[in-house]
Amino acid sequence: MALVMLPGLSTLIDDISEEKKLPPNVVEAALREALLKGYERYRRTLYLGISEDPFDEEYFSNFDVGLDLDEEGFRVLASKIIVEEVESEDHQIALEEVQQVADDAQLGDTVVLDVTPEKDEFGRMAAAATNQVLAQKLRDQQRRMIQEEFADLEDPVLTARVIRFERQSVIMAVSSGLGRPEVEAELPRRDQLPNDNYRANATFKVFLKEVSEIARRGPQMFVSRSNAGLVVYLFENEVPEIQEGSVRIVAVAREANPPSRAVGPRTKVAVDSVEREVDPVGACIGARGSRIQQVVNELRGEKIDVIRWSADPAQYLANSLSPARVEMVRLVDPEGQHAHVLVPPDQLSLAIGREGQNVRLAARLTGWKIDIKNSTEYDQPSEDEKVAELIELRQEDERQQAEAEARLEAEQATRAEEDARLRELYPIEEDYLEDANGEEQSTEVR
Numbered sequence: 001m002a003l004v005m006l007p008g009l010s011t012l013i014d015d016i017s018e019e020k021k022l023p024p025n026v027v028e029a030a031l032r033e034a035l036l037k038g039y040e041r042y043r044r045t046l047y048l049g050i051s052e053d054p055f056d057e058e059y060f061s062n063f064d065v066g067l068d069l070d071e072e073g074f075r076v077l078a079s080k081i082i083v084e085e086v087e088s089e090d091h092q093i094a095l096e097e098v099q100q101v102a103d104d105a106q107l108g109d110t111v112v113l114d115v116t117p118e119k120d121e122f123g124r125m126a127a128a129a130t131n132q133v134l135a136q137k138l139r140d141q142q143r144r145m146i147q148e149e150f151a152d153l154e155d156p157v158l159t160a161r162v163i164r165f166e167r168q169s170v171i172m173a174v175s176s177g178l179g180r181p182e183v184e185a186e187l188p189r190r191d192q193l194p195n196d197n198y199r200a201n202a203t204f205k206v207f208l209k210e211v212s213e214i215a216r217r218g219p220q221m222f223v224s225r226s227n228a229g230l231v232v233y234l235f236e237n238e239v240p241e242i243q244e245g246s247v248r249i250v251a252v253a254r255e256a257n258p259p260s261r262a263v264g265p266r267t268k269v270a271v272d273s274v275e276r277e278v279d280p281v282g283a284c285i286g287a288r289g290s291r292i293q294q295v296v297n298e299l300r301g302e303k304i305d306v307i308r309w310s311a312d313p314a315q316y317l318a319n320s321l322s323p324a325r326v327e328m329v330r331l332v333d334p335e336g337q338h339a340h341v342l343v344p345p346d347q348l349s350l351a352i353g354r355e356g357q358n359v360r361l362a363a364r365l366t367g368w369k370i371d372i373k374n375s376t377e378y379d380q381p382s383e384d385e386k387v388a389e390l391i392e393l394r395q396e397d398e399r400q401q402a403e404a405e406a407r408l409e410a411e412q413a414t415r416a417e418e419d420a421r422l423r424e425l426y427p428i429e430e431d432y433l434e435d436a437n438g439e440e441q442s443t444e445v446r
Contacts, residue, residue, distance in 0.1 A: 003073040004116060010069050020138055021183060030137035032065040032074075037133045039063065039076050042122050062091055063115075076116045082109045157233040160185060160206040160223060162198050170198045172206065172223065183221065191224035193256055193265060195300035205230060205298055226256030231267050231304070234295040241283040246275045250309040253364035255357060256302070263354050265302040268320065268361045270309040281306050307365075317341060317370065320362035324351035327375045332387040336394050337368045340383065342375040 006012075013031065017024045040060050044053055062079045080093040082105055093113070098105040105111070116122075160172035161182075168189035173182040187198075187206065196204065206223035207230040224230070232249055241247040254267040271280040284306045285292045296304060305323070310316040314329040317339055328342040343351045351372050352359050363370050373383075 003068060003071060003075060004122070005071075005073045007072055009067065009072040009074075013069075016138065022138065027138070028067060030140075031134060032067060033137050034134035035065045035074055036060070036063060036076070039065070039117075039122075042117065059090070074116075075114050077112050078115045079110050079112050082107055082111065156208045156229060158185075158206055158208055158223065160187070160204050162200055162202045162204075164200075165198070172204075174206070174208075174221065174223065185221040185223045187223050187225065190257065191222075191226050193225045193300055193302070194261075195265065195302070196225060197300075205234070207233070226254070228252040228254040228267070231269065231295070231299070234298055235269065235284060238286075238291045238294050239284050241278060241280075246273065246278050247280045247283050248272055248274065251365050253361045255361055258355070258357060260355055263357050265299070266305070266357055266361060267299075267302060268305045268307060268365045270307055270316075270320070270365055272309040281308050305361075313339070313366075313368065317362070317366055317368060320365050321351050321358065321370075321372075324358065326351070332384070333391050333394070336391065338371075338387070338390070339368050340371050340373050340378075340387075342373050342378055345374055345376055348372065348374060 013027050016027045064077045066075045082095050083092045086092045086094050158174045160174045163171045170187040172185050174185045175182045207227040209224045210222040212220045236242050250272050251270040256265045273280040307319040307322050317329045318326040324347045330340040
């Protein structure tokens with residue numbers, strides 16, 4: 001059979017390998033798959049308008065493509081089983097025919113034969129079909145390699161370089177380590193920071209948010225500058241006490257993209273100390289603010305409040321509203337995690353924050369519902385009445401939810417009993433098999 005010529009084959013493989021950041025052997029495998037698809041398409045077109053397509057999905061599973069890089073071409077190969085009487089010429093070959101060239105051939109052996117069509121239209125059709133299939137195969141290989149390389153990274157924060165812009169997204173180049181090839185990652189608009197200046201070749205720390213498991217056009221990785229994990233990473237890098245374990249980050253609440261431009265990005269970080277003599281807040285801030293300033297610089301001026309965590313909810317809530325000064329915290333509904341925080345009149349705006357940002361972040365950080373109250377106007381009896389009504393409503397909602405869950409469990413139990421009863425009345429084949437296996441096992445035990 002003739003070799004189907006592919007001029008510049010070696011150069012093509014090298015160019016694709018360089019462009020797609022894939023090893024040459026991976027590109028060769030993808031090219032072989034694409035050429036095999038071209039051969040399948042050629043075989044199927046021979047039946048167009050004559051009869052129905054006789055080939056199922058597994059029909060060509062014994063076929064392969066061999067690349068000849070020296071002569072710059074390829075051949076179609078088929079693995080055939082040696083039989084007495086041939087029923088499928090694509091999968092079998094007669095023993096008598098093989099023994100003409102190999103005397104020691106035996107029934108059941110497998111031989112690989114060159115089955116490349118000699119017709120010119122096959123070469124043209126294979127080349128035309130290869131481009132589209134090859135692009136898809138290369139995307140699949142890229143996605144597979146990216147998943148293997150990045151999915152199990154211990155460090156989810158990477159250094160990224162801006163390459164280009166697509167719609168509202170920034171396309172960045174990232175690498176999993178020193179000496180590893182760069183791959184493209186997408187930074188969507190919602191994951192960007194308002195103070196960032198994304199210019200060509202600028203570098204940023206980014207949080208690896210997702211590695212796509214499905215085929216898609218464009219980058220297979222999504223990164224974020226707004227994820228709270230990036231803040232945690234930056235503090236871990238700047239604060240030795242966190243690395244050593246004497247200081248730990250308990251919770252982070254971040255609003256990197258506030259709903260209004262009048263409000264800047266802000267983060268609250270709750271920290272605690274494992275050792276009594278270590279001040280966790282001071283350790284994170286550093287001498288003259290040196291440590292926290294490094295984090296702020298990386299986040300392009302984002303405001304960061306470092307507060308001390310406390311096992312006492314009242315103290316934790318008071319700390320979370322920093323920098324506001326709190327007079328009293330009333331845990332009006334501990335079970336429902338609802339608190340009234342009393343502050344002096346001159347601290348009201350500071351406690352609430354611009355457009356409610358400070359109290360909103362404090363609520364996210366602590367997990368409590370926080371109502372800021374003016375301490376000079378606070379009417380406790382009246383407020384207690386309102387809270388009592390809210391507690392009653394909450395308890396009613398919880399009761400209804402519990403009843404709904406109980407009804408669902410009862411319905412599932414009833415359905416299971418009915419299914420068991422029907423199986424006893426009308427046994428299916430699987431039940432007979434299980435019973436038979438059980439009888440055999442019991443017999444062996446005896």
